[in-house]
Amino acid sequence: xxxxxxxxxxxxxxxxxxxxxxxxxxxxxxxxxxxxxxxxxxxxxxxxxxxxxxxxxxxxxxxxxxxxxxxxxxxxxxxxxxxxxxxxxxxxxxxxxxxxxxxxxxxxxxxxxxxxxxxxxxxxxxxxxxxxxxxxxxxxxxxxxxxxxxxxxxxxxxxxxxxxxxxxxxxxxxxxxxxxxxxxxxxxxxxxxxxxxxxxxxxxxxxxxxxxxxxxxxxxxxxxxxxxxxxxxxxxxxxxxxxxxxxxxxxxxxxxxxxxxxxxxxxxxxxxxxxxxxxxxxxxxxxxxxxxxxxxxxxxxxxxxxx
Amino acid sequence: xxxxxxxxxxxxxxxxxxxxxxxxxxxxxxxxxxxxxxxxxxxxxxxxxxxxxxxxxxxxxxxxxxxxxxxxxxxxxxxxxxxxxxxxxxxxxxxxxxxxxxxxxxxxxxxxxxxxxxxxxxxxxxxxxxxxxxxxxxxxxxxxxxxxxxxxxxxxxxxxxxxxxxxxxxxxxxxxxxxxxxxxxxxxxxxxxxxxxxxxxxxxxxxxxxxxxxxxxxxxxxxxxxxxxxxxxxxxxxxxxxxxxxxxxxxxxxxxxxxxxxxxxxxxxxxxxxxxxxxxxxxxxxx
Numbered sequence: 001x002x003x004x005x006x007x008x009x010x011x012x013x014x015x016x017x018x019x020x021x022x023x024x025x026x027x028x029x030x031x032x033x034x035x036x037x038x039x040x041x042x043x044x045x046x047x048x049x050x051x052x053x054x055x056x057x058x059x060x061x062x063x064x065x066x067x068x069x070x071x072x073x074x075x076x077x078x079x080x081x082x083x084x085x086x087x088x089x090x091x092x093x094x095x096x097x098x099x100x101x102x103x104x105x106x107x108x109x110x111x112x113x114x115x116x117x118x119x120x121x122x123x124x125x126x127x128x129x130x131x132x133x134x135x136x137x138x139x140x141x142x143x144x145x146x147x148x149x150x151x152x153x154x155x156x157x158x159x160x161x162x163x164x165x166x167x168x169x170x171x172x173x174x175x176x177x178x179x180x181x182x183x184x185x186x187x188x189x190x191x192x193x194x195x196x197x198x199x200x201x202x203x204x205x206x207x208x209x210x211x212x213x214x215x216x217x218x219x220x221x222x223x224x225x226x227x228x229x230x231x232x233x234x235x236x237x238x239x240x241x242x243x244x245x246x247x248x249x250x251x252x253x254x255x256x257x258x259x260x261x262x263x264x265x266x267x268x269x270x271x272x273x274x275x276x277x278x279x280x281x282x283x284x285x286x287x288x289x290x291x292x293x294x295x296x297x298x299x300x301x302x303x304x305x306x307x
Numbered sequence: 308x309x310x311x312x313x314x315x316x317x318x319x320x321x322x323x324x325x326x327x328x329x330x331x332x333x334x335x336x337x338x339x340x341x342x343x344x345x346x347x348x349x350x351x352x353x354x355x356x357x358x359x360x361x362x363x364x365x366x367x368x369x370x371x372x373x374x375x376x377x378x379x380x381x382x383x384x385x386x387x388x389x390x391x392x393x394x395x396x397x398x399x400x401x402x403x404x405x406x407x408x409x410x411x412x413x414x415x416x417x418x419x420x421x422x423x424x425x426x427x428x429x430x431x432x433x434x435x436x437x438x439x440x441x442x443x444x445x446x447x448x449x450x451x452x453x454x455x456x457x458x459x460x461x462x463x464x465x466x467x468x469x470x471x472x473x474x475x476x477x478x479x480x481x482x483x484x485x486x487x488x489x490x491x492x493x494x495x496x497x498x499x500x501x502x503x504x505x506x507x508x509x510x511x512x513x514x515x516x517x518x519x520x521x522x523x524x525x526x527x528x529x530x531x532x533x534x535x536x537x538x539x540x541x542x543x544x545x546x547x548x549x550x551x552x553x554x555x556x557x558x559x560x561x562x563x564x565x566x567x568x569x570x571x572x573x574x575x576x577x578x579x580x581x582x583x584x585x586x587x588x589x590x591x592x593x594x
Binding site: 010014015017018020021022024025026028029030032033034035036037039040043052053097100101103104111112113114115116117118119120121122123124125126127128129130131132133134138139140142145176180181184185188234237238240241244245248249250261264265268269275278279281282285286289290293294 | 329330332333336337340341342343344346347350358359360361363407408410411413414415418419420421423426429430433435436437438439440441442443444445446447448450451463464466467469472496497498501522525526528529532533544547548551552553554556558561562565568569572573575576577580583584587588
């Protein structure tokens with residue numbers, strides 16, 4: 001065997017085996033993630049209506065058009081508002097549920113299952129239940145029925161913009177659907193805390209309840225909390241399903257509560273099929289989310305050094 | 308422990324009241340969490356007129372099991388086809404992801420290679436930009452391959468989950484080396500060691516990742532909406548969404564269709580809950 005080939009294969013053909021194991025995955029990932037991303041960067045500099053091999057170079061026009069478009073900047077604001085609410089709300093609710101379920105002496109498995117069950121439901125089905133039955137704007141909606149018992153008038157939940165009741169509908173879908181997932185993460189974190197720590201804290205005079213939580217439980221949950229926040233923000237960025245299924249109808253999507261992915265969906269794949277503009281939007285979004293992820297990682301790591 | 312301190316009765320009483328309050332709160336929250344499932348069943352088995360009636364009825368006046376047969380006979384709703392598509396996609400995605408990601412995870416964890424670190428960060432880098440954000444570029448690629456409205460287009464691009472590969476890598480890093488060494492002594496190479504020793508001893512992690520991937524594939528919406536444009540390529544979620552956002556809606560049919568769509572998943576869920584919980588726990592320990 002030629003020495004070059006032998007060197008390439010490595011000792012005991014290790015290099016070859018590495019690529020047999022990792023190669024298919026790495027190639028697929030490259031083909032279906034990095035290639036589209038690069039192609040998209042390329043397209044974003046062209047006028048690409050209905051075509052993926054455009055010839056009309058337009059420089060940064062797509063980017064300036066995108067950033068100058070109120071609808072796009074509004075979608076970023078929508079995302080900001082949505083994240084500012086859903087991240088802390090899910091965090092607090094899932095942590096509270098985990099704390100309560102963890103201390104139960106019986107029926108722990110039952111309660112865990114009940115709160116976890118919505119994770120099996122799709123956003124499409126959840127949005128359908130919310131839109132057609134729970135928060136249906138007509139008199140036979142459940143919430144309107146209950147309000148009616150107290151003499152409150154019907155509310156058109158999804159089409160009232162002042163006050164923006166649609167937010168209540170949107171965030172409750174996500175809260176219901178994802179809280180159980182994060183509760184299970186917190187439960188796992190709680191069960192990893194050594195009981196010895198609680199005994200030591202009690203000896204030191206920490207009272208059960210808030211003090212113990214503040215000085216023992218919460219610091220011990222640090223790794224879990226960081227993971228939960230990172231996952232919540234990434235998932236909020238990807239919000240599409242519930243917005244689309246709650247708000248769009250045969251006439252299209254209303255001009256409010258439009259998160260970035262919904263906006264991109266209509267720009268790139270709607271009537272116009274403006275792939276150049278859509279690609280520019282995707283690139284901007286990818287940059288923002290990469291920046292946010294790095295910033296968060298920095299933030300949490302810096303926090304750890306101070307400890 | 309509490310008993311030894313302070314005025315015993317007072318303290319005990321407070322603890323007991325606190326415990327009772329917590330239980331009441333949990334029961335109320337549990338009932339709230341169950342309401343959507345109740346609505347699904349109630350509306351799915353009611354007559355249209357009873358759902359839209361002014362007076363709320365907690366249980367269907369007479370249960371309409373015929374709603375289910377009616378659903379599958381409705382020519383406007385390709386429910387049987389959509390269920391078939393979703394099943395095929397979910398199974399193919401699960402099998403493919405498990406195979407590709409576990410092999411990659413094992414290679415990264417166990418085969419010494421000079422550039423393994425570079426490859427690892429190349430894979431990890433895609434975690435920073437979630438797939439959903441890149442749906443426009445991915446659509447561009449898939450449509451230029453001519454894969455729109457095909458099974459290939461729906462499945463293949465979703466098979467390369469950096470997340471799954473990462474979980475497998477973490478798991479294999481902690482896999483007992485003695486087992487592999489024994490296989491090595493018996494003269495097995497990497498490939499046969501992997502299939503004969505590592506995989507059979509790693510069933511729980513495959514079950515955990517597999518159930519999470521299956522649920523994700525069954526419930527996924529944006530990608531099937533973008534790629535499954537042809538009616539014959541609709542998944543259950545796309546079919547439901549199309550009728551939910553249509554001009555005229557038959558509420559009972561929508562609900563019975565939704566109930567049918569989550570029934571297989573609820574079964575999987577209740578039977579495999581142990582594995583799913585394990586999978587969720589794994590997915591969190593990633594920092």
